[in-house]
Amino acid sequence: xxxxxxxxxxxxxxxxxxxxxxxxxxxxxxxxxxxxxxxxxxxxxxxxxxxxxxxxxxxxxxxxxxxxxxxxxxxxxxxxxxxxxxxxxxxxxxxxxxxxxxxxxxxxxxxxxxxxxxxxxxxxxxxxxxxxxxxxxxxxxxxxxxxxxxxxxxxxxxxxxxxxxxxxxxxxxxxxxxxxxxxxxxxxxxxxxxxxxxxxxxxxxxxxxxxxxxxxxxxxxxxxxxxxxxxxxxxxxxxxxxxxxxxxxxxxxxxxxxxxxxxxxxxxxxxxxxxxxxxxxxxxxxxxxxxxxxxxxxxxxxxxxxxxxxxxxxxxxxxxxxxxxxxxxxxxxxxxxxxxxxxxxxxxxxxxxxxxxxxxxxxxxxxxxxxxxxxxxxxxxxxxxxxxxxxxxxxxxxxxxxxxxxxxxxxxxxxxxxxxxxxxxxxxxxxxx
Numbered sequence: 198x199x200x201x202x203x204x205x206x207x208x209x210x211x212x213x214x215x216x217x218x219x220x221x222x223x224x225x226x227x228x229x230x231x232x233x234x235x236x237x238x239x240x241x242x243x244x245x246x247x248x249x250x251x252x253x254x255x256x257x258x259x260x261x262x263x264x265x266x267x268x269x270x271x272x273x274x275x276x277x278x279x280x281x282x283x284x285x286x287x288x289x290x291x292x293x294x295x296x297x298x299x300x301x302x303x304x305x306x307x308x309x310x311x312x313x314x315x316x317x318x319x320x321x322x323x324x325x326x327x328x329x330x331x332x333x334x335x336x337x338x339x340x341x342x343x344x345x346x347x348x349x350x351x352x353x354x355x356x357x358x359x360x361x362x363x364x365x366x367x368x369x370x371x372x373x374x375x376x377x378x379x380x381x382x383x384x385x386x387x388x389x390x391x392x393x394x395x396x397x398x399x400x401x402x403x404x405x406x407x408x409x410x411x412x413x414x415x416x417x418x419x420x421x422x423x424x425x426x427x428x429x430x431x432x433x434x435x436x437x438x439x440x441x442x443x444x445x446x447x448x449x450x451x452x453x454x455x456x457x458x459x460x461x462x463x464x465x466x467x468x469x470x471x472x473x474x475x476x477x478x479x480x481x482x483x484x485x486x487x488x489x490x491x492x493x494x495x496x497x498x499x500x501x502x503x504x505x506x507x508x509x510x511x512x513x514x515x516x517x518x519x520x521x522x523x524x525x526x527x528x529x530x531x532x533x534x535x536x537x538x539x540x541x542x543x544x545x546x547x548x549x550x551x552x553x554x555x556x557x558x559x560x561x562x563x564x565x566x567x568x569x570x571x572x573x574x575x576x577x578x579x580x581x582x583x584x585x586x587x588x589x590x591x592x593x594x595x596x597x598x599x600x601x602x603x604x605x606x607x608x609x610x611x612x613x614x615x616x617x618x619x620x621x622x623x624x625x626x627x628x629x630x
Contacts, residue, residue, distance in 0.1 A: 203315040207248060208280050214243035221252050222318050225259075226358050228391040230424035230462070232256040247276040251288050252318070258295060259426055261465060270295055283313050290319050294329075303329040307345075314352040317359070324362040325392070326369065327509075332582045334508055334544030339579060342366045357386035357393070365396035368403050369585055371616060376400055389420055391427045398434040402586045405618035410438045429456040429463045433471035437586070440475070441623050445484050448475065457490075465501045466510035469494065470583070473516045474590050481597045483625030486520070495521045505534045508545040509582040515553035516590075519560045527557050548580045552591060564598040571595045586619070593622045600626040 198206045199215040201222065207215050221235030233256040239249035254269035273288055280288070286309045293302035306323045309316060323329040323345065330342045346363045353359035364379035380400055383393040394417050401410030414435040421428055432455030436448040455461075457472035473494050480486055494517045505511040511534060518527040531550045537543035538550075555570035571591060578588050592611065599608035608627070612620055621627075 203317055205283060205313065205316060206281055207246070208284055209243045209246050211243040211246075214239045214246050214249065217242060218246065218249050218252065221249070221256070225252065225255060226317060226321060226392070227387065227389065228425055228427045229389070230422055230426075233260075245276050245279070247273045247280050247288060248284055250276065251291050254295065255291060255318070259464070266295055283316065286313070287316060287319055290322065294322060299329055299333070303333065310349060314349050320349065320359075321362075324359075325365065326582075326584045332507070332509060334546070334548075334580050334582060336577065336580060339366075339370050339585075343370055343372075355382055355386075357383045357390060361390060361393040361396045365399055368396070368400045371403070373400065373404050373618075388417075391421060391425055391431065394421070394431060395427055395434070398431065399584060399586060402434070402437070403616070403618045405621065407438050407441050411435065411442065414438065423460075424462050426463050429458070429461045430467050430471055432456045433475060434586075436475055437478070440478060440482060441621070443623075445479055445482070448479070452476075452490075457494075466507060466513070469498055469502065469517065470509060470513040470587065473513045473520070474587065477516055477520060478590060478593060478623065480520075481593050481625065482623040491517065491520045495523060495526075499526070505530060505537065505549075506543075507582075508543075508549055508580070509587070512549050512552055512581055515549070516556050519553070519556035522560065524557065527553060545580045545582065546577075548574050548577050552578075552581065555591075555594070559594055559598055564602045567598045568595060568602070568604075571598070585616075589619060589622065593624055596622060596624045596627060600624070 199209060199212060201207050201215070201219050207218060209215055217235050217239035221232045221239065224230070224232040224235060233253050236249045236253035236256065239246055250269050250273035254266045254273065257266040257269060270292065274292070277285055277288055290302060290305040290309055293305050303323060306319055306329060309319050325331060330338055330345060343366045346366055350359070350363060360379040361383040364376040364383065367379070368376035377400060380393060380396045383390060384397060387393065397413055398410055401407070401413065414431065418431060418435065421431065432451045436451040436456065439447040439451070452472065452475055456475070457468060461468045476487060476490055498514045498517045502510055502514055505514070515527060515530055518530060531553050534543060534550050538546055551570050551574040555567045558566035558570060571594065575591070578591055581588050592615065596608050596611060599605070599611065
């Protein structure tokens with residue numbers, strides 16, 4: 198029996214099938230396009246390789262092709278009789294994921310890696326801020342992710358894929374000196390690792406090294422295929438650095454060309470979250486509202502995300518409705534979230550409704566109400582999901598509300614309490630205060 202790059206048995210005796218399968222997994226792990234084609238080559242060499250079908254299903258899921266995902270899953274399940282215990286468990290994890298059973302999927306991941314810690318494709322489902330732990334909506338999820346990866350670290354050593362994820366998780370809780378060498382080693386081993394670039398962008402943000410972030414992203418992005426799932430989001434990171442540097446025009450060029458482009462290849466929610474957060478931040482920095490761009494985002498949200506259920510997307514949908522002054526849509530959206538929460542089906546609880554109402558209050562100029570709402574939910578902002586860089590939009594809004602109501606002392610107190618690296622948020626009036 199042949200093995201994969203992590204030394205795990207793969208149920209095939211056809212080397213070409215194994216090699217193509219490993220290529221497909223690496224493309225998924227590095228967030229590069231072409232994984233489905235690699236899995237097709239594996240299947241052509243050995244049609245009975247269930248792992249290749251489940252890998253293809255994952256590629257389809259990430260591309261938003263859910264019908265093809267379900268078809269590949271069904272094929273994998275039909276072929277699984279001759280699979281090993283590890284492969285059966287691997288397939289079962291993805292079965293839960295594809296069914297939308299996030300809690301069950303995370304439980305299956307945790308159980309699986311106890312026995313097969315080096316199954317990187319399974320681990321990838323929970324190894325980053327956008328994964329099953331990062332999006333769990335639970336308090337303490339940042340530390341939980343670090344603890345989860347720390348237990349697995351001895352099994353990976355200086356593996357380039359693992360160190361990028363572990364490094365970013367450490368960066369998110371402020372352990373920058375531990376994060377930096379891991380992320381640098383990862384990129385030194387595999388420069389074309391999009392998640393390594395992503396981790397480095399976050400590290401630069403968290404340490405306040407804006408200029409280093411700009412230089413790195415301008416150098417790295419030309420290496421990356423436009424069809425890669427992180428192309429838009431990495432350009433958002435560069436746009437955010439440009440905004441922090443006072444270069445709105447440069448940020449807007451990236452907005453139009455990359456992270457809100459019509460040919461955006463990333464996840465649906467990523468296009469909305471990156472675009473709406475950038476526009477909102479630009480306004481907090483003192484730039485005028487672009488009504489045409491907001492109108493397009495609202496229409497996109499209504500077409501692509503018709504109902505709530507994913508917290509990171511949900512609060513950015515609320516942001517788009519608030520910016521457009523669509524109170525009816527916002528209130529309907531919030532009520533739908535609250536109904537899910539009341540039914541025990543929304544792990545973030547009341548956090549998203551509170552921040553959604555805060556955005557609406559800020560938009561209509563009721564800064565006192567926005568302040569009260571944000572201050573009440575701020576201790577639980579971790580439950581909103583996503584990275585600290587993304588959630589910082591809430592504190593930036595609070596700072597602008599403080600300054601708009603002459604509450605400069607409270608603004609200074611908030612800044613003093615923030616982590617030092619990204620304390621200099623681009624908020625109009627902050628320098629004078």
